[in-house]
Amino acid sequence: MxxxxxxxxxxxxxxxxxxxxxxxxxxxxxxxxxxxxxxxxxxxNTTKSPETVAHRLAKEFDIHVTPEKVYTASLATIDYMKDTNKGNKVFVIGESGLIDLILAAGFEWDEQTPDYVVVGLDSEVTYEKFVLATLAIQKGALFIGTNPDKNIPTERGLIPGAGALISLIETSTQTKPVFIGxxxxxxxxxxxxxxxxxxxxxxxxxxxxxxxxxxxxxxxxxxxxxxxxxxxxxxxxxxxxxxxxxxxxxxxxxxxx
The missing domain is CATH 3.40.50.1000 (HAD superfamily/HAD-like)
Incomplete structure (x- = not known):
């Protein structure tokens, strides 16, 4: 070993x-x-921030680590966008653990002509969000999928994951995303x-x-x-x-x- x-x-x-x-x-x-x-x-998981994950580990499982020990697909997405340096305008389908971190990293929200469209898990996704993402990608925004997970195991069974949402936009744009996770x-x-x-x-x-x-x-x-x-x-x-x-x-x- x-x-x-x-x-x-x-x-x-x-x-x-x-x-x-x-x-x-x-x-x-x-x-x-x-x-x-x-x-x-x-x-x-892009729905929770590193701080939230670290807090949960401590509170629920008595495992004590700093947020710096947690690297999420959200953080990897931010690192990738900074490396790509295509611009700083972004439209995101996702939850606070993704959106808040991206905006805190200095990216600006733009629903019409973003440089990036980032798609992660969003339990409150709407048809209009899919429309905005589709049109932006058609105009040339870089299409990023946070992770390819098609399903999430829950007590109710296998429910749609980020990959399922990403697949819809891939179909509507005929564009393959850059996957991060x-x-x-x-x-x-x-x-x-x-x-x-x-x-x-x-x-x-x-x-x-x-x-x-x-x-x-x-x-x-x-x-x-x-x-x-x-x-x-x-x-x-x-x-x-x-x-x-x-x-x-x-x-x-x-x-x-």
Whole structure:
């Protein structure tokens, strides 16, 4: 087993499961803190700010980290737009965890001729928002999708995710978006950069083969699949490309300082 200098970690299904704590996840984070190893929670969720995520971790799961330890697809989107430097006008379909951060980063709201159209999860999306986004992209705005997740698992079942909303606009504009979140390269490259390490020095830890593990496999980063959430143990033998490591619980993983 390699000694990794930094960890990229998924949240739901890895550290907690919906509203239920995963005790091994809490112990895993505390071991990283004791070993003083850098880590970053990497999440496709754009509805919550890093401050909100950190507050929830503390209040609901007794896991205490600063907001700087949380890297969301919202932050990766902002970093991408700054790097692209196409302009500073933006129209967003999304919730406060996405919109507030983008505006706080210095971008200006423009529904008619934005430089970027950013689409994330929006539980109050309207047809008019889809119209504005479609027309803006037709006029030349860069179409950005925060993450490709088609569904979100909830207590009611699988409900539409950001990817479902993005698909509608992709159909109406005949334009493919630039995707930011896992398993895409943009969020992973930025996350590794935020740790100040190289891809060879870090490992991606998660429960979902399609997002977390593919994020590592597609981007040259070692992976640790933990069977505490989305991907069941029965699926492991038939995975098209094996993760670097597979564990039933994060308690099985040995952290070397």
């Amino acid at each position: 390699k000694n990794y200098q930094g960890y990229l970690i998924d949240l739901d299904g890895t550290i907690y499961l919906g509203k239920e704590p995963i005790p091994a996840g809490k112990r895993f984070v505390e071991q990283l803190q004791q070993a003083k190893l850098p880590f970053l929670f990497v999440t496709n 896992k398993p895409e390269a943009i969020i992973m490259n930025k996350a590794v950069s935020h740790l100040g390490l190289t891809k060879e020095q870090v490992i991606m830890v998660g429960d979902n083969y399609e997002t977390d593990i593919q994020a590592g496999l597609k981007n040259g980063i070692d992976t640790l699949l933990v069977l505490s959430g989305f991907t069941p143990k029965t699926a492991v033998p038939d995975l098209p490309e094996a993760p670097t490591y597979v564990v039933d619980s994060l308690d099985e993983w040995v952290i070397h300082p």
